[in-house]
Amino acid sequence: DPDMATSGAMIGSTAAWADGYTGAGSRIAVIDTGTDTDHQSFDNGAFLYALKENAEEAGLSQEAYLASLNLLDVEEVAAVLPQLNVHERSPKLTAEDLYLNEKLPFGYNYVDTNLRITHDYDNFGGHGSHVAGIAAANATEGTDVVGVAPDAQILVMKVFGVNGGAYFDDIMAALEDCYRLNVDAVNMSLGSPAGFT
Numbered sequence: 001d002p003d004m005a006t007s008g009a010m011i012g013s014t015a016a017w018a019d020g021y022t023g024a025g026s027r028i029a030v031i032d033t034g035t036d037t038d039h040q041s042f043d044n045g046a047f048l049y050a051l052k053e054n055a056e057e058a059g060l061s062q063e064a065y066l067a068s069l070n071l072l073d074v075e076e077v078a079a080v081l082p083q084l085n086v087h088e089r090s091p092k093l094t095a096e097d098l099y100l101n102e103k104l105p106f107g108y109n110y111v112d113t114n115l116r117i118t119h120d121y122d123n124f125g126g127h128g129s130h131v132a133g134i135a136a137a138n139a140t141e142g143t144d145v146v147g148v149a150p151d152a153q154i155l156v157m158k159v160f161g162v163n164g165g166a167y168f169d170d171i172m173a174a175l176e177d178c179y180r181l182n183v184d185a186v187n188m189s190l191g192s193p194a195g196f197t
Contacts, residue, residue, distance in 0.1 A: 023149025025069035032128035041137035047103035085173035111161030
């Protein structure tokens, strides 16, 4: 079994889920190598289905439940866009460009200053997807791989680019944008076997 199939019980996340703490309404930024946006762990339909189930369990309409959450939406991204480092680096981008969907409401490549946030254009592997999955992979039927906060949103902030390496100015720019986007938690597992440079 994949380690993720047993880690939830080991760290107590299954008990948190039973008490209703699924991460719904939380924003988790992953400052890393990007995210496989096509992976089932980040499927928007599965995310919305889980929120619909949460609404039913809470005895609320889906609209009322969604309104009670602090979901990052395209309107909020648009409202803060002029203050973001993204805007300074790529002034022609709009909020609609940065917003993928409800599960992945923000994505930007800080090092290459573009929207290529997947692993398809470099050789850094899937580390960003791996840690995003640990944090907030959807609870989908047919898999035991579930993130600690499966109903949280993931903001993809890619800082490893096609030419290699991550740089402090890109990392700091992403962190500053986390503040302006009201992120609840940030994952930065940066480094290498030879140490961080």
